[in-house]
Amino acid sequence: MKEVVRAGHAGFCFGVKRAVDAIRGALERGDTNVWTIGLPIHNPQEVERLQAMGLKVAQSEEEVPAGARVFIRAHGESRAVLAALRDKGAEVVETTCPFVSRAQELASSLSEEGYHIVLLGDRNHPEIRGIIGHVNDAEDILDVVANEAEAEALPRRGKMALISQTTQREERLSAVAGALVRRAGELHVCNTICRATVERQEAVRALVGCVDGVVLIGGRASANTGKLRDIAAASGLDVLWVEDAGELDDSAGWFEGRKRIGIAAGASTPEWLINDISSKIASM
Ligand code: SF4
Incomplete structure (x- = not known):
């Protein structure tokens, strides 16, 4: 059994939560016309869940049909993309952070x-x-x-x-x-x-001296998760970066000899995924 120490700030930030809640809320109300341009967040597991509920992901504004309801990602879009969407008769739902x-x-x-x-x-x-x-x-x-x-x-x-x-x-x-x-x-x-970024970075530094290593949870394409990895490594923490609980099985050797495991997560990592992985580590 491992002791799990969660960083003081980890997982969904305000902006990502706001955008994902808006998308999920529309899908839960039965809206079958919910689109994003590009993946709504840099977390494949959460994106899969939303797509299973009916989210449609276009690669560009050109793929979006007239009448679509397009939720703008927390990352935002250019003025040209927003104008192109409106010109073709799509409804723009502004969820830029x-x-x-x-x-x-x-x-x-x-x-x-x-x-x-x-x-x-x-x-x-x-x-x-x-x-x-x-x-x-x-x-x-x-x-x-x-x-x-x-x-x-x-x-x-x-x-x-x-x-x-x-x-x-x-x-x-x-x-x-x-x-x-x-x-x-x-x-x-x-x-x-943004403060959410700084808080997650400070929370990783605060794990120094308290844990025998840090499991960092987040999508490989997540910029802010990558920064957390850099900060943890620069602070002298041993880091294991995983996207999902399945990856823990492939890294069993990393856990040998480590009793207290820190948990950190990027701003696009959902709470359910942090809980899944924390529970699995605690039972190792
Ligand atoms: S990390 Fe990005 S999306 Fe999240 S609160 Fe900060 S600026 Fe907004």
Whole structure:
């Protein structure tokens, strides 16, 4: 038997819960016309559940039929996608996380005020693509950087505004801001990292010294779960990253000699999955 120590903050954040609850609520009311563009969250197990209830997932707005009810993911969408959906007669249900909306609005308003926008984040992540899609002429007045080195390589500008993907680490935002101070006449830094992200990161650090290893639960495509893995590893914690309870069987060797097991989970990991995996570990 193992002792399980759950991180103080783990699992669904406010924004993901809000979007998933809206989708599930519509499906439970018998709505047969519920769509998302792309997977609604980076958690395959929860997506399977929603699809079994009738959720339809389109790969792009072009696949969405007229009359569809399209729930916008917590990551948000570009203005062009929202306009295309409305133009074809789809109903847009806005469930973008308010923290992401704030980043979109800041990028839009600061670019209109003449700031060159620097986005800190993963340029292939849907949240970043959605923020870019709220800036007119983004190809000329916006850069995406992944780290301090990329920020150092940007040309000097008169006015720059730094906006972060909501799931970035605060240390990295500070480092990039430090690099940009040397490249801008005027620098406007917006800390758009959301509290849920910071809380989950701090909760992982708080496990140091209390556990013999951490089982991290979350989808492999989840950016914030990946950050938790990096933080745990950098803090000296041994980490086992699993998506579902079945993966525990393949990792039985990892548990040998470990008595107290920490449980951490990304913001897109549902409560039922955390409970399933915690129970299985407790009985090992
Ligand atoms: S991680 Fe933060 S910004 Fe992203 S959906 Fe959750 S609450 Fe919103």
